[in-house]
Amino acid sequence: MGMLVEGQWQDRWYDTTRTGGRFERQDSAFRNWVTADGAPGPTGGGGFKVEPGRYHLYVSLACPWAHRTLILRKLKKLDGLIGLSVVAPLMAEHGWTFTEGSGVVPDTVNHARYLYEIYVKAKHDYSGRVTVPVLWDSERQTIVSNESAEIIRMFNGAFAAFTDVAYDFYPAALREEIDATNAFVYRAINNGVYRAGFATTQEAYEEAFATLFQALDTVEERLSRQRYLAGSRLTEADWRLFTTLVRFDAVYVGHFKCNLRRIADYPNLSNYLKELYQIPGVAETVDITHIKRHYYGSHTTINPTRIVPAGPALDFTSPHDRERLPAVDSFRPSSP
Numbered sequence: 397m398g399m400l401v402e403g404q405w406q407d408r409w410y411d412t413t414r415t416g417g418r419f420e421r422q423d424s425a426f427r428n429w430v431t432a433d434g435a436p437g438p439t440g441g442g443g444f445k446v447e448p449g450r451y452h453l454y455v456s457l458a459c460p461w462a463h464r465t466l467i468l469r470k471l472k473k474l475d476g477l478i479g480l481s482v483v484a485p486l487m488a489e490h491g492w493t494f495t496e497g498s499g500v501v502p503d504t505v506n507h508a509r510y511l512y513e514i515y516v517k518a519k520h521d522y523s524g525r526v527t528v529p530v531l532w533d534s535e536r537q538t539i540v541s542n543e544s545a546e547i548i549r550m551f552n553g554a555f556a557a558f559t560d561v562a563y564d565f566y567p568a569a570l571r572e573e574i575d576a577t578n579a580f581v582y583r584a585i586n587n588g589v590y591r592a593g594f595a596t597t598q599e600a601y602e603e604a605f606a607t608l609f610q611a612l613d614t615v616e617e618r619l620s621r622q623r624y625l626a627g628s629r630l631t632e633a634d635w636r637l638f639t640t641l642v643r644f645d646a647v648y649v650g651h652f653k654c655n656l657r658r659i660a661d662y663p664n665l666s667n668y669l670k671e672l673y674q675i676p677g678v679a680e681t682v683d684i685t686h687i688k689r690h691y692y693g694s695h696t697t698i699n700p701t702r703i704v705p706a707g708p709a710l711d712f713t714s715p716h717d718r719e720r721l722p723a724v725d726s727f728r729p730s731s732p
């Protein structure tokens with residue numbers, strides 16, 4: 397675990413001394429957008445036009461933020477247009493690596509051993525954390541974006557000319573609702589589990605813990621009345637919640653001490669999780685082995701023995717009861 401300081405790799409853990417034991421996530425540094433015509437997106441510079449084979453995605457199967465991008469790439473059928481590399485689950489003294497192992501897909505574009513080499517290639521004096529996901533532009537030899545929330549929007553919208561999946565996960569009519577939901581889910585749940593797990597004071601942990609379970613209770617109640625987070629239509633807000641839910645009972649309950657309740661104890665959340673998991677293409681983006689090995693093996697300040705728990709038994713494939721709630725514009729993956 398470490399970071400780059402003016403292009404040099406340094407092995408160090410998150411510093412929470414200046415924030416009263418609170419974990420604060422750093423803002424992403426590369427914020428450009430791939431667009432249909434290469435015009436600039438909402439942030440960053442232009443010149444990143446959609447072209448098949450031009451862009452490459454670096455992910456960790458363990459990481460919930462990277463997982464969003466993997467799901468959108470899969471559901472929008474962009475696999476053939478955007479290449480993929482998968483880092484090894486363990487994030488240790490060199491950060492993310494491409495060390496061979498089951499599920500690892502080597503870097504065939506930059507031939508890197510360590511993910512930080514890609515950041516240095518994009519910006520020789522880069523300072524900051526080296527995170528996944530990364531969207532790489534092979535033509536300009538730089539990072540387009542390392543912000544998952546924006547990469548999923550690009551995957552949803554910019555590649556329309558090259559995919560037959562027209563389904564819109566960010567429809568104009570629901571944007572306000574989706575944005576509000578995302579903001580709430582991000583703070584209290586997606587990042588909330590990290591704020592609980594990486595807290596270094598009792599107070600910071602308890603604060604994150606209380607916010608997290610209050611939010612899960614709120615979402616549980618919402619999902620008792622409606623099929624999806626933004627109403628009766630599946631949207632990006634659901635995928636953003638999904639990647640935290642699918643990791644919750646396997647790692648956040650134990651490793652991050654988010655143990656008031658498991659997702660399995662919430663009838664609506666657990667059935668909703670199963671529905672999303674069972675959408676064709678999704679299960680193949682979920683790798684519980686990478687997930688468990690990454691968290692329990694990489695955060696040695698939390699788990700010094702690096703022992704990965706053998707349980708719990710998880711079953712996301714059993715029948716769910718979500719069909720009792722109405723759905724509109726159901727997402728159906730088109731034939732391959």
Ligand SMILES: N[C@@H](CCC(=O)N[C@@H](CS)C(=O)NCC(=O)O)C(=O)O
Pocket residue numbers: 397398423424458459460461462525526527528529542543544545
């Ligand atoms: N804002 C980023 C956050 C990504 C992120 O924090 N990824 C984690 C893995 S789950 C990471 O790579 N951390 C490495 C580090 O902090 O050094 C996004 O959503 O894309």
